[in-house]
Amino acid sequence: MPFIPHTEDDVSAMLTVIGVASIDDLFDEIPAGLNVAGLPRVGPGLSEAEIARLMTERADGDGRELCFAGAGAYDHYIPAAVWEIATRGEYYSAYTPYQAEASQGTLQLIYEFQSMMAGLTGLDVANASLYDGATAFAEACLMAVRANRASRSRRVLTTRAMSPAYRDVARSILGGQGVELVELPLTDGLTALDAFGAEDGDFAALAIQQPNFLGRLEAVDQLTDWAQARKMLVIGVCHPTMLALLKPPGAWGQAGADIACGEGQPLGIPLSSGGPYFGYLTCRLPLVRQMPGRVVGRTVDLDGRPGFTLTLQAREQHIRRSRATSNICTNQGLMVTAATIYMSLLGAEGLRRVAAQCHANTRALVTALTGLPGVVLAFRPFCHEAVLQFDCPVAPLLEGLSRQGILGGYDLSEDYPELGQALLVCATEMRSAADIERYAVVLKGLMTAPLRAQGG
Amino acid sequence: MKTEPVIFEYSRPGRRAPSHAPAEAAGPGDLPAAVLRTDPPALPEVSELQAVRHFTRLSQLNFSIDTHFYPLGSCTMKYNPRACNRLAMLPGFLGRHPLGAVERGQGFLACMHELQEMLKAVTGMPGVSLTPMAGAQGELAGVAMIRAYHRARGDGARRVVIVPDAAHGTNPATAVMCGFEVREIPTDPSGDVDLEALRSAVGPDTAGIMLTNPSTLGVFERRIGEIAAIVHGVGGLLYYDGANLNAILGRALPAAMGFDVVHINLHKTFSTPHGGGGPGAGVVAVTQRLEPFLPVPMVTCEAGRYRWLTGRERPQSIGRLSAFMGNAGILLRAYVYMRMLGGEGMRRVSGFATLNANYLMAKLRESGFEIAFPGRRASHEFIVSLKGLSRETGVTAMDFAKALLDHGYHAPTTYFPLLVPECLLIEPTETESREELDGFVAALVAIRDLARRDPAQVKAAPLTTPVRRLDDVRAARDLDLTWQSKRPATGGA
Amino acid sequence: MAAIPGELKYTKDHEWVRPEEGGSVVVGITDHAQQQLGELVFVELPDAGRTVAAAEACAVVESVKAASDVYAPLAGTVIGVNDALDAEPGLVNRSPYGEGWLFRMQPAPGGLAGLLDAAAYQQILEQEG
Incomplete structure (x- = not known):
C-alpha cells in the first residue's frame, strides 16, 4: 500500500486495542445515508515508475519556448x-x-x-x-x-x-x-x-x-x-x-x-x-x-x-x-x-549585473525587431521591457512564432487597445545574441509571408 | 548546540560567487542617472561554499516530517512523497512561461484537467477551480462566491455568516474580508454544533455557515443533515472548510452532506509540502448553483485540446485571485500523489489515518490521559486535555509541547481549538507506523511522570534543541526584524 | 486578586474612568484586564480630536498572545493620549490605574451615566469567576 506502513498484524493488534472489528467500523458515526463505497471515478493507483513515465512524456511534449515574454514572470538563470x-x-x-x-x-x-x-x-x-x-x-x-x-x-x-x-x-x-x-x-x-x-x-x-x-x-x-x-x-x-x-x-x-x-x-x-x-x-x-x-x-x-x-x-x-x-x-x-x-549567491553585484544585462538584451532585441519594416518602438526610454507596435495584428504573429518554438511576447491588444497592435517584449540575461537574431529572422519571415505562415 | 551565524556575518566586501551572474558588467545603458540607485543594496557577499554550508546547517536546525514524527493536529503532516517533487520539477514543466502558447502546454493542462476531475469525484461536486493559492484564499473564494450568488439573485439583505466557536481563525477573518458580519454559535457538550443556537441564529440575514466536518474537535458532526436543512431552509448556503478532508476521503462526500462549496487544502490531504509555511493550494469545488461564480481561470477540454477559460467566458466569476493561474507546481505535486493513490488508495488514506488516531487515543486513555470527547469516535485526530494535570502539577500544555521536543517528537497543536483548556490536538496521519505511535505514547507518559515528580524540569524544557525557550515579549517589544551590520555578532553560545 | 480602587468608575469591558476637574475623564484598563492579557508589548491609541461613540473600539492593547480592543467607556471627544506608552507599554502592567492610563476624553453631555461603581464591577469579576 503506497505510503502506509502497517502490516496485517499491526492492523489486527490496533483494532483490538481500540475494541472494534474492522477499520470500516471506525466510521460508524457517519450517518448511513452519507457513506460512499469508494471513488471509482478516480481510477486505479499507478506505481512510481508508471506515473514517472506519464509525467515525463507530458513534460517532454510541452517543450520550452525561447522566451521573450515578461509581463510579470521572468526567465532568469537559477544557480x-x-x-x-x-x-x-x-x-x-x-x-x-x-x-x-x-x-x-x-x-x-x-x-x-x-x-x-x-x-x-x-x-x-x-x-x-x-x-x-x-x-x-x-x-x-x-x-x-x-x-x-x-x-x-x-x-x-x-x-x-x-x-x-x-x-x-x-x-x-x-x-x-x-x-x-x-x-x-x-x-x-x-x-x-x-x-x-x-x-x-x-x-x-x-x-x-x-x-x-x-x-x-x-x-x-x-x-x-x-x-x-x-x-x-x-x-x-x-x-x-x-x-x-x-x-x-x-x-x-x-x-x-x-x-x-x-x-x-x-x-x-x-x-x-x-x-x-x-x-x-x-x-x-x-x-x-x-x-x-x-x-x-x-x-x-x-x-x-x-x-x-x-x-x-x-x-x-x-x-x-x-x-x-x-x-x-x-x-x-x-x-x-x-x-x-x-540572493546570497548573487549578492548585490551579481544581481546588478543580471539587471543590467536584462536591460541591455532588451535594448538589443528592440534594435533587432524595429529594424523590420512595420515594427516601431512605442515609447523611449524603456527599462527591461518594451512595447512594440505593429502594422498588422499581433495574435497571428505570436502563433507563427510559437510554431517555431518562440514565445514572442505578451499581446497588449486586449488590455491596452489604445496602443493599437502592440506587443510587450523582454529579453532576460538568458537570451543570447543568437536567440535575438533568430527571433528577428523568424518574425521577418512571418511578416513578409503572413498567409503562408497561417497555413503552415 | 552552536548557533549558526547570520549570513551577513560571513560577508566580506568584494567576496563573490561570480559564476551565477553575467561575467561582464553591462552599464546601465541609456537609463537616466536620476532613476538609478546610488548605493548597492545590503546583500551578503559570500562564496558559493559559504552559502551552501550556511543554508545546509540552517536546515539541520529544523524539525521536519522527513526527520521527526510531527503529530500536529489540523495540519495533516503526512509523508510528502519524493516522486511528487521530482516529477513536478521536470524541466518541461518548470520552464513553461505562464503566458506561453496553450499548444505548447498541453501536457501540463492535461494534468490540470484530470486533477479537476479527480477533485470533483472526491467532493461530489460538479465545478472546480484550481486557482486559490492557499486554504485561506480558497475560503476567500468560497465566501466571495456565496456573496456573489446572493447578489446575483438581488438579495442584498444577507449580511451574516455563521461560524461555530470551534472554527479555525481563518473562517471569521475570511467572512469579514468578504464584507460579512460574523455570528458565532456554541458547541454542545458532545462536540456537535448546538442546533438550538443555530436555529435561533439563522434568519433572512443569513448568507451562510462555515463548517469543518469532522470538526476541529476531532469528531464527525453527526447532525450535518439537520444543519443543512436549517441553513438551506432560510436561504443560506453551506461552506465546507476542507481542513479535515483526510478523515473522510472516499467515505463521505461534502456534496452529499449538503454543502454548497468546499475548499481543499492540497498541502494537507494531498500531501504537497508545507515548505516551512507554504506554498499551499486551496482549490475550491462547488455545486451547480455556484458554478458560474468560480474564480478564473479554469481548464476546459474541447475535442481533445485543453485551454483556459477566462473571465470573458465567465462573466459572473468572482474574478482572478492570482497573477496567473495559482500555484501550478503545487497542483502538479498533488496530481502525481492522487494518481499514485488511485480511488482505492484514497479510501485507505482515511481508513489508516482514522485507525492511527483511534489507536493513539485508546492507548493514551489506557495510560490515564484525559480525552476531551471520550464518548466519541476519533476522526483522524483527537484532543487530550491536560487541564487536570495542569491544576495538579502546574505543568501546562505548552510545557508538554516543549518537553516532547526533547524526546524527538514535534509537538501536537496546542491551545487550539480554543474551547478546550490546556489541550493537545493530535493528528498522527496514516503514514506513521505503530512503533512510532507507541514511542510517542511512551514519551507522553514519561513527561507526565516527570511533571508529577519534578514539574520544574518539564517547565525548563526543551534542553536539547538549538535554543531554549525564547523571550517572546522582548521579540515583540524591541522589534529586531532585519539585520543591522553594526550589531555585535551573534556567534556561538 | 485584582485591585479595584473605590473612587473610579468602570465598564463591564474592564475599562476604568476617572472624572477630572473641568468635566474631562481619564480612561485606562483595569488591573484584572492587564493580568488577563499578560505583558503588554504595544498600545495603539486614538488620535486626539477624534469623536467616539460609547462602546466604539478606539484603542488596542496587544500582548504576545492577544490583541484586544479597548472600547470608549462613554461618548465624547478624545483630548489627549498617554504618549509614554509608545516607548514603554509595560506601564499598563506595572501601574494600570496610574502611569499606565490610556487616553483622556471630554464626555458628551450625560456621558457618565451607565458606568459601574467599584462594587458593581467587583461583582462582575466574581461572576466571570
Whole structure:
C-alpha cells in the first residue's frame, strides 16, 4: 500500500486495542445515508515508475519556448545550489515555524530574507512573504487603508500602467471590504497627473509600478511628493532584480515611499506555468503593525543566546479571528528559502549585473525587431521591457512564432487597445545574441509571408 | 548546540560567487542617472561554499516530517512523497512561461484537467477551480462566491455568516474580508454544533455557515443533515472548510452532506509540502448553483485540446485571485500523489489515518490521559486535555509541547481549538507506523511522570534543541526584524 | 486578586474612568484586564480630536498572545493620549490605574451615566469567576 506502513498484524493488534472489528467500523458515526463505497471515478493507483513515465512524456511534449515574454514572470538563470538545498527535507517537509525551538532553521532564514528585502527596497521591515505579486499588491492596498490615519478614505489611487492582472486581482480581493481602486490615465505610457483635480477627492494611497507594466520609468520622485503632499501613503510595486539597479522605493521623493511590494519570482523561482511564486512586502517601521502576514524577529532564549521567533502574531487570524489584519496564514516558505539562497549567491553585484544585462538584451532585441519594416518602438526610454507596435495584428504573429518554438511576447491588444497592435517584449540575461537574431529572422519571415505562415 | 551565524556575518566586501551572474558588467545603458540607485543594496557577499554550508546547517536546525514524527493536529503532516517533487520539477514543466502558447502546454493542462476531475469525484461536486493559492484564499473564494450568488439573485439583505466557536481563525477573518458580519454559535457538550443556537441564529440575514466536518474537535458532526436543512431552509448556503478532508476521503462526500462549496487544502490531504509555511493550494469545488461564480481561470477540454477559460467566458466569476493561474507546481505535486493513490488508495488514506488516531487515543486513555470527547469516535485526530494535570502539577500544555521536543517528537497543536483548556490536538496521519505511535505514547507518559515528580524540569524544557525557550515579549517589544551590520555578532553560545 | 480602587468608575469591558476637574475623564484598563492579557508589548491609541461613540473600539492593547480592543467607556471627544506608552507599554502592567492610563476624553453631555461603581464591577469579576 503506497505510503502506509502497517502490516496485517499491526492492523489486527490496533483494532483490538481500540475494541472494534474492522477499520470500516471506525466510521460508524457517519450517518448511513452519507457513506460512499469508494471513488471509482478516480481510477486505479499507478506505481512510481508508471506515473514517472506519464509525467515525463507530458513534460517532454510541452517543450520550452525561447522566451521573450515578461509581463510579470521572468526567465532568469537559477544557480544549481538554489533548489538542491531548498528541497532538502528539513525545509521542504517542515511546517510553519510556530514551535520556535524546533524551527530555528526556517526562522533564521526568514529573518535573513526580511533583511535582504528591506535592503533591496530601502525600507525598514519586511514580512515573511505573501502568495504572489498580485496578492501582495492587494494586501498593500488594504494595509494602506488601515494605516493611513490622516485620511479615512477607502479608495486607493493607482494607474493604468499598473499590471492589469494586479488590478484585476486587487479588485477581486478589495471589493468585499468596500475598498475601491481608481486609475490615473497615461500620457506617453507614463502616469499622468494633469487630469487629477481637487474634485477627485481623498485617497488613502497612491500605488505606482516601477518600471511600469509597459516598461516605462515613472517619475517616482515627483509622484511620491505629489501624493504625500495630499496625505496619501505611497506604495511602490517593483521588480526585485531591477532594484539592484534602480532607486529603491525607500529613497523616492523627499520622504520615500511608505510601502513596497511585488513579485518575488525573478529571485530564483522557476517560471513553472505561473506558480508557486511569492509576493514580497516591506514598509517603514511605524506601519509594521498594519503589515499582514508572518514576521520573524530576533530575540534571546532563557540562557541569553540569540534566537528567532515569529512575532507580532497577535494581529493574525489564529489569534484575532474576525478582527485580524488579513485572513492570510501562508508565507510561501519554500519559495522564500530558494530566493534567500539565490540572493546570497548573487549578492548585490551579481544581481546588478543580471539587471543590467536584462536591460541591455532588451535594448538589443528592440534594435533587432524595429529594424523590420512595420515594427516601431512605442515609447523611449524603456527599462527591461518594451512595447512594440505593429502594422498588422499581433495574435497571428505570436502563433507563427510559437510554431517555431518562440514565445514572442505578451499581446497588449486586449488590455491596452489604445496602443493599437502592440506587443510587450523582454529579453532576460538568458537570451543570447543568437536567440535575438533568430527571433528577428523568424518574425521577418512571418511578416513578409503572413498567409503562408497561417497555413503552415 | 552552536548557533549558526547570520549570513551577513560571513560577508566580506568584494567576496563573490561570480559564476551565477553575467561575467561582464553591462552599464546601465541609456537609463537616466536620476532613476538609478546610488548605493548597492545590503546583500551578503559570500562564496558559493559559504552559502551552501550556511543554508545546509540552517536546515539541520529544523524539525521536519522527513526527520521527526510531527503529530500536529489540523495540519495533516503526512509523508510528502519524493516522486511528487521530482516529477513536478521536470524541466518541461518548470520552464513553461505562464503566458506561453496553450499548444505548447498541453501536457501540463492535461494534468490540470484530470486533477479537476479527480477533485470533483472526491467532493461530489460538479465545478472546480484550481486557482486559490492557499486554504485561506480558497475560503476567500468560497465566501466571495456565496456573496456573489446572493447578489446575483438581488438579495442584498444577507449580511451574516455563521461560524461555530470551534472554527479555525481563518473562517471569521475570511467572512469579514468578504464584507460579512460574523455570528458565532456554541458547541454542545458532545462536540456537535448546538442546533438550538443555530436555529435561533439563522434568519433572512443569513448568507451562510462555515463548517469543518469532522470538526476541529476531532469528531464527525453527526447532525450535518439537520444543519443543512436549517441553513438551506432560510436561504443560506453551506461552506465546507476542507481542513479535515483526510478523515473522510472516499467515505463521505461534502456534496452529499449538503454543502454548497468546499475548499481543499492540497498541502494537507494531498500531501504537497508545507515548505516551512507554504506554498499551499486551496482549490475550491462547488455545486451547480455556484458554478458560474468560480474564480478564473479554469481548464476546459474541447475535442481533445485543453485551454483556459477566462473571465470573458465567465462573466459572473468572482474574478482572478492570482497573477496567473495559482500555484501550478503545487497542483502538479498533488496530481502525481492522487494518481499514485488511485480511488482505492484514497479510501485507505482515511481508513489508516482514522485507525492511527483511534489507536493513539485508546492507548493514551489506557495510560490515564484525559480525552476531551471520550464518548466519541476519533476522526483522524483527537484532543487530550491536560487541564487536570495542569491544576495538579502546574505543568501546562505548552510545557508538554516543549518537553516532547526533547524526546524527538514535534509537538501536537496546542491551545487550539480554543474551547478546550490546556489541550493537545493530535493528528498522527496514516503514514506513521505503530512503533512510532507507541514511542510517542511512551514519551507522553514519561513527561507526565516527570511533571508529577519534578514539574520544574518539564517547565525548563526543551534542553536539547538549538535554543531554549525564547523571550517572546522582548521579540515583540524591541522589534529586531532585519539585520543591522553594526550589531555585535551573534556567534556561538 | 485584582485591585479595584473605590473612587473610579468602570465598564463591564474592564475599562476604568476617572472624572477630572473641568468635566474631562481619564480612561485606562483595569488591573484584572492587564493580568488577563499578560505583558503588554504595544498600545495603539486614538488620535486626539477624534469623536467616539460609547462602546466604539478606539484603542488596542496587544500582548504576545492577544490583541484586544479597548472600547470608549462613554461618548465624547478624545483630548489627549498617554504618549509614554509608545516607548514603554509595560506601564499598563506595572501601574494600570496610574502611569499606565490610556487616553483622556471630554464626555458628551450625560456621558457618565451607565458606568459601574467599584462594587458593581467587583461583582462582575466574581461572576466571570
